[in-house]
Amino acid sequence: MIGCGRVGSSVALQLHNEGWEVVVVDEKEDALTRLGEHWPGAFLVGHGMDVDLLREAGIEQADAVVVATDGDNTNIVIGQVAQKRFGVQCVVVRVLDPARARFYAERGLRTVCPTSVAIDTLMEAVRACELPARATAAVRAVSS
Amino acid sequence: MYVIVAGGGKVGANVARSLLRLGHELTLIEQRPDRFERLEEEFEHQVQRGDATELYVLERAGIARPPDIVLALTGDDEDNMVICQIARERYGVPKTIARVNDPRNQAHFDLLGISPTICATSSIMALVEHEVPEHELIHLLELRKENLEIVEVQIDRDSPSAGKRVEKLSLPEGARLISVMRDGKAEIAVGSTTLQAGDQVLAILEPGKEDELRRVLLSR
Numbered sequence: 001m002i003g004c005g006r007v008g009s010s011v012a013l014q015l016h017n018e019g020w021e022v023v024v025v026d027e028k029e030d031a032l033t034r035l036g037e038h039w040p041g042a043f044l045v046g047h048g049m050d051v052d053l054l055r056e057a058g059i060e061q062a063d064a065v066v067v068a069t070d071g072d073n074t075n076i077v078i079g080q081v082a083q084k085r086f087g088v089q090c091v092v093v094r095v096l097d098p099a100r101a102r103f104y105a106e107r108g109l110r111t112v113c114p115t116s117v118a119i120d121t122l123m124e125a126v127r128a129c130e131l132p133a134r135a136t137a138a139v140r141a142v143s144s
Numbered sequence: 145m146y147v148i149v150a151g152g153g154k155v156g157a158n159v160a161r162s163l164l165r166l167g168h169e170l171t172l173i174e175q176r177p178d179r180f181e182r183l184e185e186e187f188e189h190q191v192q193r194g195d196a197t198e199l200y201v202l203e204r205a206g207i208a209r210p211p212d213i214v215l216a217l218t219g220d221d222e223d224n225m226v227i228c229q230i231a232r233e234r235y236g237v238p239k240t241i242a243r244v245n246d247p248r249n250q251a252h253f254d255l256l257g258i259s260p261t262i263c264a265t266s267s268i269m270a271l272v273e274h275e276v277p278e279h280e281l282i283h284l285l286e287l288r289k290e291n292l293e294i295v296e297v298q299i300d301r302d303s304p305s306a307g308k309r310v311e312k313l314s315l316p317e318g319a320r321l322i323s324v325m326r327d328g329k330a331e332i333a334v335g336s337t338t339l340q341a342g343d344q345v346l347a348i349l350e351p352g353k354e355d356e357l358r359r360v361l362l363s364r
Contacts, residue, residue, distance in 0.1 A: 049221075081252055100198075100230075103230065
C-alpha cells in the first residue's frame with residue numbers, strides 16, 4: 001500500500017482484516033498514526049518512487065499493489081513501475097482527475113477515480129429526491 | 145515550428161525566450177499564479193496558466209494540432225513523465241524532450257520509453273568525472289536509445305592489460321574496445337593491437353558492465 005492518507009490507511013486496515021499481509025509506505029512517519037495504535041503490519045517511511053524502498057517493501061513478491069498518495073501523477077508513475085518493472089499482476093491506482101484516469105485505464109492501468117464515483121453518486125442522490133408534484137412541474141417548465 | 149513548453153521556471157522561461165528569438169511559435173504553460181503573472185508581462189498571450197498534466201489545459205494550448213515538439217520542463221519528474229506520455233500517445237506529438245530533476249528517476253523515464261531526457265545533475269557529474277583523475281573510467285557518451293555507452297580508460301604500468309593483445313583480454317560480454325590513443329595518435333583497436341601503459345582506450349559497452357571492464361583492463 002503506497003500512500004497512507006485517509007484512503008490508503010483505511011484500505012490497508014481493511015485488507016489486513018481480510019487476511020492480507022500488508023506493507024504500508026508513506027513519506028511521513030506521522031501517517032502511521034492513521035493505522036491505529038496496534039498496526040501489526042510493516043510500515044516503511046519513504047517515497048514510492050524509490051525502487052530500493054519498493055524492494056524493501058517486498059514488491060517483488062507482492063500479489064497486489066495499491067497506490068493512493070496525494071499526487072495523481074506520482075500514483076500513475078508508481079503504478080506503471082509496479083506493473084512494468086516488477087511485473088505485479090494486480091496494480092490499482094487512485095487518480096482524481098477523470099480525464100487522466102480514463103487515458104491510463106485505456107492503456108492497461110487499473111485506475112480508480114473517486115471524482116467520477118462522487119459525481120455519479122451525487123447525481124443518483126439528486127435524482128432520487130422526491131419532489132412534490134408541483135415543484136417537479138415547475139422544474140420541467142423552467143428546463144423546457 | 146510550433147512548440148509547447150510545460151513549466152515556466154528558470155529553465156522553461158529561458159528556453160521559451162530562446163525559441164521565440166529564433167522565430168518559433170510557442171505556448172508556455174505555468175501553473176503557479178505568482179510565476180504566471182510575471183511571465184504574462186513578458187510573454188503575453190503566449191503563456192497560459194494551468195496544470196500541464198490536465199488534458200483540457202494541453203488542448204487549450206493547442207496539443208491537438210499537434211505541435212512539432214513538447215518540452216516537459218517542470219520541476220516535478222512525475223509531471224514531466226505524464227506530460228510526455230499524454231503528448232505522444234494520445235495526441236501523436238512526434239517529439240518530446242523531458243527534464244529529469246532527480247537523477248534517481250532516470251530509470252523510470254527509461255522504463256516508460258520517455259526519451260530524450262536531460263538531467264543537469266548527471267551532466268555536471270559527467271563533467272566532474274572527466275576532470276577527476278581517480279575515476280579511471282570516464283563516461284564520454286550515453287547512447288540511451290541503443291542502451292550503450294562509450295567510456296575512456298587510461299592504461300597504466302600496473303594495469304594487467306598493459307603488454308597484452310586485445311584478443312587475449314577476456315572482455316565481458318557486451319563490451320568492445322573501439323580505439324587506442326597513443327602519443328597523440330588514435331588507432332582503431334583490433335585483435336592484434338597490443339595495449340601499452342599510457343594508452344587511452346575508448347570502449348563501448350552496455351551500462352552496468354563498467355566494473356567488469358575495469359577489472360579486465362585495470363584489475364580494480
